[in-house]
Amino acid sequence: MLSRRIIPCLDVRDGRVVKGVRFRDHVDMGDIVELALRYRDEGADELVFYDITASPESRSVDRAWVERVARLIDIPFCVAGGIRSVDDARAVLHAGADKISINTPALDRPALIDELAAAFGVQCVVVGIDSLRDADGEWRVRQYTGDPTRMRALARGTLEWIAEAQARGAGEIVLNCMGSDGVRTGFDIEQLSAARAVCGVPLVASGGAGEAAHFVDVFAKADVDGALAASVFHSGDVRIPSLKKQLRQANIEVRHV
């Protein structure tokens, strides 16, 4: 049976892992490869490296650390941040990443999703979505979320964007619910369930994890394929081995290590 995936996310800035609350006030969390290996050893099923400075600064992701990670770890990993073209994606995949995740550039030019899917197959193409509920109750997409001074709200509805991204060739959707991100009160089950209903490809929940029970909830209630978190893993508040034990006790299929 297919296991639900536990995915630590490593936000990368200037070659170091950082974490902020609600995308602000970033704090240094350590060396990329060191953390990657630690999570691999603890039983992470996959890793996401998100270069939080790449998109706002209009530069592509620095490849050197991608290759360092690819040489050392033997679980899959995805690289996000500043991938704007097929050539950018090829460089990252050639460096050894298994998947590439696009967010802001896909919103600027949705055809990029089609181009990446045609070039590398849908299984390589992850579309990341930062979403926030507006005062009128609608979930809408945010852009340039790595930089508070440039962050933009778009008119695009989140569910409508999930459907479009999928139709264009997204092989996976990572939905970051910004309202719950960094505040550790649990994943946004309501939004993720709504997303699940329109998402036929793998869906990864992001934003809000504070304790192991939140992971049990999101798998049981929103039927997501994976759950992504950063600070609870970095701080050690949630340890992957005991998290997986709790998930197993709740009859949620996870990989044994």
Added chain:
Amino acid sequence: MDVVLIDAGGANIGSVRYAFERLGVAARFSADAEEIASAGRVVLPGVGAAANGMSRLRELGLVECVRDLKQPLLGVCLGMQLLYEGSEEGDVECLGLLQGRVRRLQGGPALRVPHMGWNTLQAVRPDALLEGVRADAQAYFVHSYAAPVTDDALATCTHGETFAAVVRRGNRMGAQFHPERSAAVGARLLENFLDMPA
């Protein structure tokens, strides 16, 4: 051990090379028929679409070369699918080294396609390629198409339907999952492949 990875344009073939590197083997890329034919071990990696993979092999003039290989050959993911007679993906004729046609996974409610993540292997019969791999080991899969379960299956996997996960016919072998990204299980399969008598 002299290992050649066929460079047929797959996007992340680098990670397969690193997996061998972790086992202490410096595998090299080649798109040269002579170099491939004289290697001790040949790996056909590949991520992408079957039609692209085949047209790339044809452009490079490698179709006959791969068909004629006598040394141990391992196809990984799309590389394994290319060993079959054909694929529904792009309705393309493949290498025909293994019998059967690759078809799209049907999916369904709660069965997402692509099949992406760690899934359980179901051992079909013991083989040197799977020595030391637990009968219910988990491996990392990422694919939308799959090969049928035939006599060549050493292990299967189920995602709604059951499909071939590890296959072997003589010196032609394949893994639908990614050994390079399947932690200890994948490393063991690659080690077994290297240890295989030529």
